[in-house]
Structures are given as C-alpha cells and as structure tokens.
Amino acid sequence: xxxxxxxxxxxxxxxxxxxxxxxxxxxxxxxxxxxxxxxxxxxxxxxxxxxxxxxxxxxxxxxxxxxxxxxxxxxxxxxxxxxxxxxxxxxxxxxxxxxxxxxxxxxxxxxxxxxxxxxxxxxxxxxxxxxxxxxxxxxxxxxxxxxxxxxxxxxxxxxxxxxxxxxxxxxxxxxxxxxxxxxxxxxxxxxxxxxxxxxxxxxxxxxxxxxxxxxxxxxxxxxxxxxxxxxxxxxxxxxxxxxxxxxxxxxxxxxxxxxxxxxxxxxxxxxxxxxxxxxxxxxxxxxxxxxxxxxxxxxxxxxxxxxxxxxxxxxxxxxxxxxxxxxxxxxxxxxxxxxxxxxxxxxxxxxxxxxxxxxxxxxxxxxxxxxxxxxxxxxxxxxxxxxxxxxxxxxxxxxxxxxxxxxxxxxxxxxxxxxxxxxxxxxxxxxxxxxxxxxxxxxxxxxxxxxxxxxxxxxxxxxxxxxxxxxxxxxxxxxxxxxxxxxxxxxxxxxxxxxxxxxxxxxxxxxxxxxxxxxxxxxxxxxxxxxxxxxxxxxxxxxxxxxxxxxxxxxxxxxxxxxxxxxxxxxxxxxxxxxxxxxxxxxxxxxxxxxxxxxxxxxxxxxxxxxxxxxxxxxxxxxxxxxxxxxxxxxxxxxxxxxxxxxxxxxxxxxxxxxxxxxxxxxxxxxxxxxxxxxxxxxxxxxxxxxxxxxxxxxxxxxxxxxxxxxxxxxxxxxxxxxxxxxxxxxxxxxxxxxxxxxxxxxxxxxxxxxxxxxxxxxxxxxxxxxxxxxxxxxxxxxxxxxxx
Numbered sequence: 016x017x018x019x020x021x022x023x024x025x026x027x028x029x030x031x032x033x034x035x036x037x038x039x040x041x042x043x044x045x046x047x048x049x050x051x052x053x054x055x056x057x058x059x060x061x062x063x064x065x066x067x068x069x070x071x072x073x074x075x076x077x078x079x080x081x082x083x084x085x086x087x088x089x090x091x092x093x094x095x096x097x098x099x100x101x102x103x104x105x106x107x108x109x110x111x112x113x114x115x116x117x118x119x120x121x122x123x124x125x126x127x128x129x130x131x132x133x134x135x136x137x138x139x140x141x142x143x144x145x146x147x148x149x150x151x152x153x154x155x156x157x158x159x160x161x162x163x164x165x166x167x168x169x170x171x172x173x174x175x176x177x178x179x180x181x182x183x184x185x186x187x188x189x190x191x192x193x194x195x196x197x198x199x200x201x202x203x204x205x206x207x208x209x210x211x212x213x214x215x216x217x218x219x220x221x222x223x224x225x226x227x228x229x230x231x232x233x234x235x236x237x238x239x240x241x242x243x244x245x246x247x248x249x250x251x252x253x254x255x256x257x258x259x260x261x262x263x264x265x266x267x268x269x270x271x272x273x274x275x276x277x278x279x280x281x282x283x284x285x286x287x288x289x290x291x292x293x294x295x296x297x298x299x300x301x302x303x304x305x306x307x308x309x310x311x312x313x314x315x316x317x318x319x320x321x322x323x324x325x326x327x328x329x330x331x332x333x334x335x336x337x338x339x340x341x342x343x344x345x346x347x348x349x350x351x352x353x354x355x356x357x358x359x360x361x362x363x364x365x366x367x368x369x370x371x372x373x374x375x376x377x378x379x380x381x382x383x384x385x386x387x388x389x390x391x392x393x394x395x396x397x398x399x400x401x402x403x404x405x406x407x408x409x410x411x412x413x414x415x416x417x418x419x420x421x422x423x424x425x426x427x428x429x430x431x432x433x434x435x436x437x438x439x440x441x442x443x444x445x446x447x448x449x450x451x452x453x454x455x456x457x458x459x460x461x462x463x464x465x466x467x468x469x470x471x472x473x474x475x476x477x478x479x480x481x482x483x484x485x486x487x488x489x490x491x492x493x494x495x496x497x498x499x500x501x502x503x504x505x506x507x508x509x510x511x512x513x514x515x516x517x518x519x520x521x522x523x524x525x526x527x528x529x530x531x532x533x534x535x536x537x538x539x540x541x542x543x544x545x546x547x548x549x550x551x552x553x554x555x556x557x558x559x560x561x562x563x564x565x566x567x568x569x570x571x572x573x574x575x576x577x578x579x580x581x582x583x584x585x586x587x588x589x590x591x592x593x594x595x596x597x598x599x600x601x602x603x604x605x606x607x608x609x610x611x612x613x614x615x616x617x618x619x620x621x622x623x624x625x626x627x628x629x630x631x632x633x634x635x636x637x638x639x640x641x642x643x644x645x646x647x648x649x650x651x652x653x654x655x656x657x658x659x660x661x662x663x664x665x666x667x668x669x670x671x672x673x674x675x676x677x678x679x680x681x682x683x684x685x686x687x688x689x690x691x692x693x694x695x696x697x698x699x700x701x702x703x704x705x706x707x708x709x710x711x712x713x714x715x716x717x718x719x720x721x722x723x724x725x726x727x728x729x730x731x732x733x734x735x736x737x738x739x740x741x742x743x744x745x746x747x748x749x750x751x752x753x754x755x756x757x758x759x760x761x762x763x764x765x766x767x768x769x770x771x772x773x774x775x776x777x778x779x780x781x782x783x784x785x786x787x788x789x790x791x792x793x794x795x796x797x798x799x800x801x802x803x804x
Contacts, residue, residue: 361461367422
C-alpha cells in the first residue's frame with residue numbers, strides 16, 4: 016500500500032513537474048523582485064542635539080532637501096494621510112481592487128485621468144521607481160511590488176517610507192523637511208490644520224507656492240478636515256479652529272545652530288542623521304555670546320572667533336561654534352576650531368608641567384628674566400620689561416617669554432617636541448630644528464580641537480587619580496566626541512602615568528589659576544562665588560591670534576579670536592579679546608569644586624623661601640608640595656655665608672678683621688645681571704654690604720655683560736645718510752658704586768658709573784670687549800661687528 020502511494024506521488028510529480036518548476040521560479044522571482052534598498056537617492060546630512068532637537072541640516076547631493084527617515088510618523092499625519100489617500104490602508108494587501116475599478120470607470124467616463132486608484136503602498140513603490148514611464152504595464156509591476164512590500168514591512172513602516180520620500184513642493188522631500196520649511200516646527204508639533212495641509216500636498220505639490228493656487232490648496236485642506244470631523248477623528252471645536260488657521264506663506268529657514276559642526280560631521284557621515292552630544296540650550300547661549308563679541312570686535316576689524324566646550328568626563332562636545340556670524344568676505348565658512356593657527360603662549364603650561372614631572376624645577380624655582388640672546392635669537396617679554404628673576408609658577412601666570420625660553424633651553428626642544436607629539440598635536444609636524452626655542456612662543460601651529468582634547472586628558476588624568484586611589488588609565492588622552500551613540504573607552508587602569516603625573520598637573524593648574532584676569536575681573540579671588548578655573552591665554556606674533564583655554568574639574572572651554580585671513584590687529588590679545596569670551600562661557604556652566612590634591616603623587620619638601628630651590632643650610636625654609644620623588648633639582652645656589660664687622664654694615668675678611676670679631680650671616684645674592692633688574696621690582700632685596708676700608712675686596716666683587724653675549728654677532732645699521740650707527744653695550748656690577756672701564760681691543764672707550772652702558776662706534780670685524788673695575792676684576796666678551804650692506 017505504501018509503495019502505491021509513493022508511485023502515485025512520483026507519477027503526479029512527473030506529470031506536473033513543469034508547473035512546479037514554473038511555480039518555484041515565480042515564487043523565487045517574487046521573493047527577490049523587491050530591491051533590498053528600496054530608495055537609493057542621497058539624503059541630507061542632519062544633526063540633532065543630545066535632546067533630539069534639530070541643530071542643522073545640509074542639502075543632499077542631488078539638490079533636494081530629503082531627510083533620512085525617522086523611526087516613527089506622528090499620529091496626526093497618519094490619520095490625515097490615510098483618510099485623504101487610502102482609507103482602507105490598514106486592511107488591504109498592498110492594492111485595493113475596488114478603488115482600482117472605481118478609478119477606471121471614472122477615468123473612462125471623463126476621457127482623462129480624474130482619479131487614481133493607487134494605495135499608499137503602491138505610491139511608495141512609484142516613488143522608489145521614479146523616472147519610469149507611466150503605463151498599465153508599469154501599474155502591474157507596481158501592484159506586484161506593493162504586495163511584496165507588504166510582506167517585508169508592517170503598515171507603520173510603509174507609512175514611514177511614504178512620509179520620508181513624498182514630494183512636498185519645490186525641492187522639499189519628506190514630511191520632516193516640509194514641516195520645517197513651511198511651518199518652522201518639527202512634525203510632531205504640527206496642528207491639525209498644518210498636518211492636513213501637508214497631507215494633501217504630495218497629491219498636488221505645485222499648490223504650495225506662496226501666492227499661487229491658494230484657493231485650491233485651502234479647499235483641499237478643508238475637505239480633509241471635514242472628513243476628519245465627520246469620521247470623528249477631531250471634535251467640532253478643533254475642526255472650527257482648524258478652518259481658521261491660515262495657509263503657509265513665506266518659507267522658514269532651517270535651524271543652523273551649529274553649521275561648522277555639521278560641516279565637520281558631513282566629511283565622514285554624509286547623508287546620515289546624527290544625534291550629537293551638543294546641548295541645545297548651551298549651544299544657543301554660546302551662539303549668543305559669539306554674536307555679541309563679534310559685533311563688538313568687528314568695530315576694530317576683528318571678524319572671526321571660535322568657541323568649543325568639552326565635558327571632561329566623557330570627552331563629549333557640548334557646544335561648537337566654529338566661526339562668528341560674519342560674512343563670506345571674512346571667511347564665515349571656515350571652521351576655525353580645526354584650523355591650524357600660531358599658538359602664541361598657549362603651550363607654556365605643557366612645558367611647565369613636563370619640567371615639574373621630570374624634576375627639572377620646583378613650582379617657585381627662580382628663573383632668570385634678563386636680556387637674553389641665544390644664537391642670534393633674542394626673546395622679549397610682552398611689556399618689554401625684565402624682572403631679573405621670577406618664580407617659575409609666577410612666570411607661567413604672567414606668561415613671561417624670556418623665562419619660558421630659558422626653561423625650554425634647559426629642558427630641550429627635542430624632549431618638549433616629543434611630549435607635544437604624544438599629546439597628538441597634529442599640526443606640530445615639522446622637525447624640532449625648524450621650531451627651535453621659538454616653539455614655546457608661537458613658532459608652531461595648533462588648533463582648538465587638539466589643544467582642548469589635551470587639556471581634557473590632563474584634567475581627566477588628575478580626576479581619575481584622585482578618585483581611584485592613585486590609578487591612571489591607558490587611553491586617557493582619547494579623541495573628542497560629537498556622536499551620542501558612541502561608547503567611550505578610556506583603557507585599562509594602571510599605576511603607570513600615561514603622559515604626566517597627577518601631582519605635576521595639579522601644581523600646574525594651581526599656577527594657571529593665578530593668571531591675570533581680564534579687565535574688570537581683577538578682584539575675582541575676593542568673591543566666594545568667583546570662578547575657579549585653570550586657564551591660559553596666548554597672543555601670536557603680529558597680534559594675529561588671540562587664545563584662551565580654561566578648565567575646571569568638569570569642563571574645558573577653548574576660545575580663539577582673530578581674522579581667518581591671518582591679518583593682525585593691534586588691539587588683539589589673548590587676555591583682552593579671548594579671555595572675556597572664555598569667562599562668559601564658563602559663567603553658563605555649573606560651578607565646580609577646585610581639584611582635590613593628589614596626595615599619592617605629592618610630597619612635602621623644605622624649599623628656600625626666596626629662591627624656590629630645595630633649601631640649603633643657609634636658606635630661610637618653607638614647606639611646599641612638590642611632585643613625588645622629584646627631590647633632584649639641587650640645593651639653592653643663591654644663599655652664601657658672608658662675614659660682617661660688629662656693626663653689620665660692612666663686609667670684612669681676614670685681611671682687615673680678626674676672625675673672633677666677625678659676624679657670620681647667610682645672604683641672598685643673585686648674579687650681577689639678575690640682581691640689577693631684580694632690585695627694581697623687589698624693594699626688600701638687600702645687596703651685599705660694601706667692604707670696609709682697608710679690606711681686600713677683590714674676591715668679593717662680581718660683574719657680567721648684559722649685552723653682547725659670548726661670540727655674539729652684532730649687525731650695524733646705517734642712517735638715511737649712509738653713516739654707520741653706533742652699538743650700545745651693557746654690563747652689570749654687584750656694587751652700585753662701582754666704576755667700570757671699557758676697552759674694545761686695545762682701544763680705551765671710557766668709564767661708566769651706576770648705569771653701565773657704553774656707546775661704541777666701530778667697523779666690521781672681530782673684537783675683544785673688556786671691562787674692568789677699580790679692584791682689578793675683569794670680564795671679557797668676544798664679539799663680531801657686521802656692517803649691513
């Protein structure tokens with residue numbers, strides 16, 4: 016019996032195998048007839064705030080405003096479009112036979128097309144096959160594809176495809192763009208009248224032009240509203256109020272709250288909808304600050320500025336203003352946040368922190384601040400003054416150039432260059448010899464993005480160390496992020512510092528907290544509510560760039576002010592132009608507690624109260640926090656033991672006084688050139704007492720040249736008549752009453768007292784410049800004088 020069934024089955028298959036094969040092929044063709052990607056048109060690039068609000072959009076490559084489809088369609092639009100276009104949408108399989116027959120009859124009687132029988136599903140297929148010639152055969156293809164679409168997607172997904180690709184007049188495609196363009200709101204914020212207007216538009220998109228066909232558009236909208244009322248979708252009051260609403264007139268401009276961030280994102284995410292990390296309210300407030308300062312600064316021919324706000328915990332960008340609201344003539348489309356610009360003094364905190372971390376200085380180590388010439392390079396302070404000597408952290412707070420150059424010389428340009436490369440400052444990309452010592456004064460270029468990322472990494476390093484019992488993370492200097500869908504990875508925990516130790520960072524931030532504030536905020540430290548931030552400004556050569564970057568324990572804010580064209584302006588400085596913007600932005604952010612001391616990476620040391628070096632036996636001592644295990648800077652070199660007579664007014668030695676009558680005291684003594692300038696700003700500095708008459712003072716006197724330096728080259732200039740101009744040499748002596756005698760080669764030049772400056776007229780050549788004092792002390796410099804051709 017089993018065999019007979021099997022035989023019958025085999026016979027049946029053989030008899031109908033062709034039909035089975037054809038059916039299988041047809042099913043296969045049906046299954047694959049619908050393309051996997053239904054629409055291939057390019058989309059607009061759309062960015063949203065962290066809250067989901069539209070920040071801006073960029074037109075698609077084909078010139079259409081076509082937003083990527085949203086996850087859902089507003090209920091009002093669903094009701095309106097279904098009742099207007101396809102009342103049986105939720106019950107048919109993709110086509111409506113009854114509607115098709117009715118349409119054929121009406122069109123036949125009228126002799127032209129007066130009614131369409133397409134369902135919304137068929138219209139989605141038609142939109143996806145744009146450009147196909149209209150024919151009954153094309154209608155059949157659309158019908159088949161519509162049924163296949165119904166198998167692949169549910170009804171709401173099909174409505175979403177329709178809402179995203181329906182034409183709404185001009186180059187506006189899709190419900191979302193139409194809502195913004197015609198009513199200036201998001202789709203879910205539309206009223207019933209506004210939604211009904213958009214629902215009837217794809218049927219006749221040409222009706223939307225302002226001033227044209229208004230009666231036809233109004234009639235179509237009102238008929239739909241009446242149908243909604245009749246079907247009890249809306250109540251009478253809603254219906255009557257909706258009838259009174261006007262039609263759209265002038266189109267609305269799209270929000271463009273972060274156009275340069277949009278431009279930045281479009282480079283890698285063109286045609287996508289990106290939910291960014293930007294906080295909309297903060298972005299709007301920062302935009303207002305940028306506009307206010309732009310209107311102020313442009314009066315001084317300063318046309319551009321940029322602002323970025325970063326969340327240290329996540330590295331998320333909270334606000335991004337790539338440029339001021341200027342015009343095309345002044346480079347309004349340039350994204351300055353990522354543009355390389357001369358750094359000015361903005362890199363100085365990195366050098367200070369690196370030297371602390373390497374044990375090359377302590378926070379208050381005295382750094383020379385005197386006229387300096389290094390290989391023909393002569394750095395100058397911004398105010399053209401000299402302090403003689405200045406504590407390292409005070410030099411940073413005041414952004415003094417000469418101490419910074421001397422610090423870099425001690426640290427090494429190569430070491431500092433490698434540190435900047437580790438920070439991934441991508442625009443510092445030339446050989447260290449290209450920059451030389453000017454690297455610390457703006458000889459290199461960088462950008463706000465990289466600099467703020469570096470500060471965020473330093474701040475996070477300090478925060479994580481203090482919050483986790485002395486642990487670091489391997490990927491602390493992670494890239495800044497604008498995509499809210501990205502999960503951040505800061506690496507594994509380790510006891511090895513990634514770049515700089517927490518103690519060095521904390522001491523650097525303490526120094527930066529003391530930076531001179533903008534005009535009007537000098538008394539900041541006297542107010543409990545004042546902002547506590549570590550910040551630094553920078554001004555590039557020629558006043559082309561003004562920088563200000565600041566951080567507290569939660570946020571980093573970066574500001575750049577200048578001209579995108581590179582034109583300098585005399586009024587442009589970091590502290591005067593960029594810093595006020597920085598503080599206004601920080602005032603928008605929640606206040607934060609100051610950084611907790613990272614005690615596990617600090618140790619308390621005895622330092623000299625005057626020199627800042629580790630204290631020697633003769634030093635007045637003070638306690639100070641220094642980076643752990645960094646007691647290697649050497650003892651104070653400036654305190655020496657001197658011998659005085661019983662009155663304490665004169666120095667003596669064994670040549671003129673009995674040892675038993677000598678009074679021994681420690682004395683703070685700076686080298687002559689440092690002392691010369693130091694005394695002018697430190698009234699409490701006590702120069703060495705003079706030797707008592709009759710004492711041999713030869714060993715106690717000291718002097719040095721201020722200018723020129725050893726083996727220096729001096730270029731002689733000419734006046735308008737072609738005559739060589741004299742050069743002025745300078746020197747300093749430890750005794751204010753000393754007389755110095757000057758010689759150039761064998762030629763006696765003259766003597767000086769109090770102010771030791773000698774004007775020299777000489778020809779091109781190499782000379783020995785010699786000075787001697789009354790006690791026979793001598794200093795010699797080799798110098799080459801070169802006449803300009």
